[in-house]
Amino acid sequence: MNMTLFPDVVINDETIPSAAIAAEAQNHMAPRDKPGIAWRKAAQALTIRALLLQEANRRALRPDPVELAPGRFETEDEALIRALLDEALRITPVTEEAVHAEWAKDPDRFRSAPLWDVSHILCACDPRDEEERLAAENKAIAMLARLDGGAKAFAAAARESDCGSKAAGGHLGQLGPGDTVPEFEAALRTLPEEGVTPAPVLSRHGWHIIRLNAIAPGQVLPFDTVRPKIAQALEKAAWARASRNFVETLAQGAKITGASLAPI
Known part of the structure; x- marks a missing residue:
């Protein structure tokens, strides 16, 4: 990435060097041919972080890192930002009426997990090895061309699978989300139902040809069952809106060059 095309970012006289932004950019997704998108996302993330830390220091807050997992604690900066948001954000409690209204929009959204009866054929490879990946893909394409969509033909072809399920005609049994x-x-x-993927599907294990033998849709869940999850989702959405508005307020009162908080 050409650093001369991507300047330092300055927030209220605090400089974030281009090298720090380049390092942060590795944590942000972008098309391979558009590195500028990752850069802008990184610059934006570091700008927001700087704004929050500056405000926490202005309020003379003190970090009190908490344990996130056994032996893993917040950094002092993470603790400062958490303390700031705890102090600055005022979230209106979610009412029972709001929870019920959200559920009533479409109760069909709230279902138990579906169950899929699945078979597959695996042409194993290491996806990182281009030659091996292409060879396995060609093998999978040739096998797919021999299938007629029927369960019997699929089970016969699955004898050539690189998965242990080949002994059962590629049958994986009943699967759920995750x-x-x-x-x-x-x-x-x-x-x-009874459909086969029109092209092989690549995963970390190799190329899959997948057949959905049958599906048992999840059942619509009663309101009392889903109420806690709806309430939690509404609370998270409210917190996200409040934090976004807070950052926008900080940005409006700040002098920022080299970065934008506009949506990317």
Whole structure:
């Protein structure tokens, strides 16, 4: 990344050097051919952090790091930002009426997890090895071309799978959300019952051909069951709005060059 194209960021006379922004940019997703997006996201994140820390210091707050997990504590900066937000944000408690209104918008949204009866064929490879990945993909494409969508043909082809499920015709049994790697589940969610993925799906394990044999949709849950989750979601949304408004207020009173808090 050419540093000359990306300047330092200055917030109220505090300089964030371009090297620090470049290091932070590694934590932000962006298209490979558009490194400027990652840079802007990083500059924005560090600008918000600086604004919050400056305000915490202005209020003479003192850090009191808490234990986040056994043996892992907040940094002093994290503790200062938490103390600031605890002091500055005033969140209106979520009412029972608001929770019920959110549920009533579409009760069908709140269901128990579905169950999928799934079979697959795996052409294993290390996705990081380009030659191995391409060879496994070609093998998967050739196997997919032989399938007619039927369960019998799929089970027969699965004898060539690189997964132990080949002994059962590729059958993985009943799966629920979170039971497979994200790429597999994302593809599975797009399939109709008895459908097969139109192209092989790549995961950390290799290329998958996936068949959704059957699905048992989740049942609509009663209000009393989902009430705590709805209340929690509304509280989080309110906190996010309040914190965003607080940061915008700080930014309006600050002198910022080299970064923008506009949505990216």
